[in-house]
Amino acid sequence: MKASTARKVNGGADVRRNPIAAVQGRIDALESEARGRLLRALGAGNDALHDLDLALERLSREDWSARGVRRHMDVLRARAENLRASAMRRVADMPGEAVSRLATGSRGPVQNLARGLERIAKRLEERAPAISVVVDREERDPPEVPAEHLE
Incomplete structure (x- = not known):
């Protein structure tokens, strides 16, 4: 070095x-x-x-003993049962609530809806169905081939 x-x-x-x-x-x-x-x-x-x-x-x-897990499961079951009962009550009330809102609501929105549906129905009736007619290949005339290509 x-x-x-x-x-x-x-x-x-x-x-x-x-x-x-x-x-x-x-x-x-x-x-x-x-x-x-x-x-x-x-x-x-x-x-x-x-x-x-x-x-x-x-x-x-958390209490992870058998008793603790069982107690936790019981609490969860009770919550699930309460949620189920609440959901069933709300579902049962829905038809009555819908009828009462239709009955007490103004006629304006219902009439507007009926007019809109009539317009859509007229548009659908006015249009002619778009059907495409396809001729089978066997029924069509074959294309003409010039004579010079045939020889």
């Missing part, structure tokens, strides 16, 4: 005069880099463990 490059290594110390110091400097640099990497890895691991602890804490609040 040249003296100029040897001086650049280890902050200007001459490697030829003190090779042990140069090796020690490299070892110290590697050690500090390794410590930094280890601390970052441990920090990421600790963060992941902390997230896992929070998730487990949320799950541990």
